[in-house]
Amino acid sequence: MSLTAQSTDPNAPRFRVRPPANWINDPNGPFRWRGRHHLFYQHNPAAPVHANVHWGHVSSHDLVHWEHHPVALTPTPGGPDEAGCWSGCVVDDDGVPTAVYTGVDRHHTGLGSICLARALVPEDETLTDWRPRPTPVVTGPPSDLDVVMFRDPFVFRSGGRRWALVGAGHADGTPSVLLYDCDDLADWRFAGVLLDGNDPVALDVFGDEAVGWECPQLFETAGGDWVLVVSLWDGDPRGTGYLTGRLDPYGAGGLRLTARTGGRLDHGRDFYAPAVLQEPDRALMWGWSWEAREQREVDRAGWAGVLTAPRVVDVQPDGALRVVPAPELELLRAAEPFVTAPGGRAPLPEAYDLTVTAAGRTTVGLLRSASGAQLTVLLDPDAGTVTLDRGDWPRTGPGGSAPTVVRGAVSEVRILVDGSLCELFVGDRATVTERVYRRPDDVPELVVTGAVAAVTGWELVPPTHA
Numbered sequence: 001m002s003l004t005a006q007s008t009d010p011n012a013p014r015f016r017v018r019p020p021a022n023w024i025n026d027p028n029g030p031f032r033w034r035g036r037h038h039l040f041y042q043h044n045p046a047a048p049v050h051a052n053v054h055w056g057h058v059s060s061h062d063l064v065h066w067e068h069h070p071v072a073l074t075p076t077p078g079g080p081d082e083a084g085c086w087s088g089c090v091v092d093d094d095g096v097p098t099a100v101y102t103g104v105d106r107h108h109t110g111l112g113s114i115c116l117a118r119a120l121v122p123e124d125e126t127l128t129d130w131r132p133r134p135t136p137v138v139t140g141p142p143s144d145l146d147v148v149m150f151r152d153p154f155v156f157r158s159g160g161r162r163w164a165l166v167g168a169g170h171a172d173g174t175p176s177v178l179l180y181d182c183d184d185l186a187d188w189r190f191a192g193v194l195l196d197g198n199d200p201v202a203l204d205v206f207g208d209e210a211v212g213w214e215c216p217q218l219f220e221t222a223g224g225d226w227v228l229v230v231s232l233w234d235g236d237p238r239g240t241g242y243l244t245g246r247l248d249p250y251g252a253g254g255l256r257l258t259a260r261t262g263g264r265l266d267h268g269r270d271f272y273a274p275a276v277l278q279e280p281d282r283a284l285m286w287g288w289s290w291e292a293r294e295q296r297e298v299d300r301a302g303w304a305g306v307l308t309a310p311r312v313v314d315v316q317p318d319g320a321l322r323v324v325p326a327p328e329l330e331l332l333r334a335a336e337p338f339v340t341a342p343g344g345r346a347p348l349p350e351a352y353d354l355t356v357t358a359a360g361r362t363t364v365g366l367l368r369s370a371s372g373a374q375l376t377v378l379l380d381p382d383a384g385t386v387t388l389d390r391g392d393w394p395r396t397g398p399g400g401s402a403p404t405v406v407r408g409a410v411s412e413v414r415i416l417v418d419g420s421l422c423e424l425f426v427g428d429r430a431t432v433t434e435r436v437y438r439r440p441d442d443v444p445e446l447v448v449t450g451a452v453a454a455v456t457g458w459e460l461v462p463p464t465h466a
Contacts, residue, residue, distance in 0.1 A: 009301040011420035011437045015332055015351055015460050017041070017066055017286070017307040019056050023048050024305040026215060027286040028055060029090030030277035033097055034125040036061050037277075039286065040072055040099070041307060042087065048304035049295075053084035055099070059126060063284075063310050063328040064463055069128050073099060073117055080105055080113045080136045087152040087215055087273065088114075091162075093185050096122050100164070100185070102151040103136060112151040114138035114166070116185060138166075138188050141178065146171040149212040149233070155182065156218050156278075158247055158255065165194060169212025169233070174198060177216045177230065179254055192254035194218075195228065195243070201259035202243060209238050217276040218257075219283045220247075225315040228257055229265060229274055229285075236398065237272045240265035240287070244319045261319035267406050268388075268424070269399035271308065271433035284326060285311045289421055292395035292435040306421055308433060322428045325416060329353070333458035342452035348444035351418040351460035358411050360451025366415070367393070370441040377424065379450075381411040386426045393436050406430045411453075418460060 018024050023044035031038045036059045043056030055073035058066045073085040081103030088101030097119040102112035113136035120129040141147035149169035156163055164180040176196035181189040195202060197210065210232035217229040226247045232238040243262035250256030265274065266287065274287040287308045291298050298304045310326040333353055339346045348366065356364050358379040367375035373392035380386070386406045394401040410427035417423075424432040438444065448455050 009303070009419075010350065012301070012303060013306045013351075013418040013421045015064070015418050016309060016421060017058055018303065018305060019043055019045075020068065021048075021302050022046060022304070023050060024056065024307070025050060025288050025290070026087045026273035027275040027288060027307050028087050028101070029099055030275050030284065030286060031090040031097065032277065032279060033092075033127060036125050037063060038090065038127055039066075039307070040090065041288075043071065045071060048298050048302060053086060055085050055101070057128075062331060062463075063326055064331045067126075069126060072127075072130050073101065073132065076132060079103070079132070079134065080139075081115055081132065082106055083108050085115075086112060089154050089275070091155045091185070093118070097127055098185060099130065100153045100155055102153065110149045111140050111147070113140060114153050114164075114188065137182075137186060138180070141166075141168065142190050145178075147178075149214075150178075152215045154216050154218065155185075158220075163191070163255065164188065165216040165218060167212065167214045167216050167230070169210075170196075173208070173211045175210045175213040175230075175232075177213055177228065181253065192251050192256075194255060195257045195259065199259060201245075201262060205243065205262035206232060206241050210234050215273045215275070217274065217285075218247075219276050219278040219313075221283070221315045222281075223315060225319070226257060227283075227313070227315060227321065228259075229276060231273050238398075240272060240274060242321055244315050244321070263320060264430075265321070266431045266433050267404055268431070268433035269395065269397070269404070270435045271431075276313070283313050285313050285323075287433065289433055289435060290397075292397050293437055294396055297437075308421070309416055309418075309423055311431070316429070320429060323425065323431050324428050325414065325423075325425060329416070331463045332460045334461045337456050337458050339446060339455055339457040342448055342455045344448075346446045346457070348417075348446050348457075349459040350444070352415075352457055353460060354415045354417075354446070354457040355455070356413055356415070356448060356452070357454040358451060359453040362448065362450035362452050364413070364415075365445065365447035365449075366417070367436070367438065368443040368445050368447075369393075369439070374447070375436060377413060377415065379411065379413060381409065384409050386410060386413060386424075386430075388424060388432055388434065390434065390436060395435065404432055404434070406432060
């Protein structure tokens, strides 16, 4: 099928990746194979709760048509992944697509093992059949490091060799990223710590709020910068961050990231566990946006979670991250925009792509409640702030519903809304991802006031090409 199956829930995204029903969390193993993008994800096929973790699977030839495939990885009774096939990546191993993932057994205490599964028919562009290796390639962390969290392998290349990162947390509360030499995917050698939370740049950027770094991702930009992405965990998810710098030889046959700067990867409260695909000319990133509503509402809807729109990530000259929507998303725009002039009011569709440019202080209203309150984005170029104010649309979970403020000299925002998923791109320097659930008496309406320079918005519609 193309795109996500329809749902009777008006808050269900229709154009982003999610299974037709039940649970989705971390994106896994974005992979390009025989002209198609493949994307895997954590999935409970039986209920909209985080349990019974499998790998779901979709693929696309254009990043907007997504075809659902059978479940790729299933826990093996009595095997190293019998309690769940957790996060990892997919790599080309001498012409055979190979999943490298975290297996957790019934004795799981935070320490996973590193498992492999290989595509049975590499010639098949849909990659629907996978066979797990019966034993792990790494059974757990090095015994002398006092590691209490160990999961989420990510494989990359540097210096003509293949390496892997594993997210870790230590008994003293220090998060880290461990490094393995895995030029032979069946034979892994521990090669040291790539970076830990005592690094001065990491400490300045992240503080001490995380006791573990989950889902590490590493990619090289065209300019030679390396970008490390981590998800901050302290027993619960605490957001995402990045560090940019150099990848240098270190110790006896290892590598070390020499960080020069970093920051928050996404300033919203509903974004976590991003996965990155490095292509020859760009790096693509997807994240997981969880539900920020009561479980009884999730149970009634029958689905939980969604992946974000694909984002192109790069590094600015000052080392900060550059993040923009993938250009393929423009294929979802209707033939004509629904608004092209600043000022006035316009009804908003359930899914849209909106760009607003401000000459001065500008308020963008997106949703109006029965009481007259508005969901707004305030651009203030003179103050150097962009503020998302959702005060009348409270969310559950950590972080509350206070206004989200992004600082920077930015005069343009692009807003992608698909059902309850709201992705705000502040210029090309920051993103804010939040879930906003529309109530029956809410009115989706665009109201732009202030020193507006330009407004253009398109409804999102199914692409017309096959």
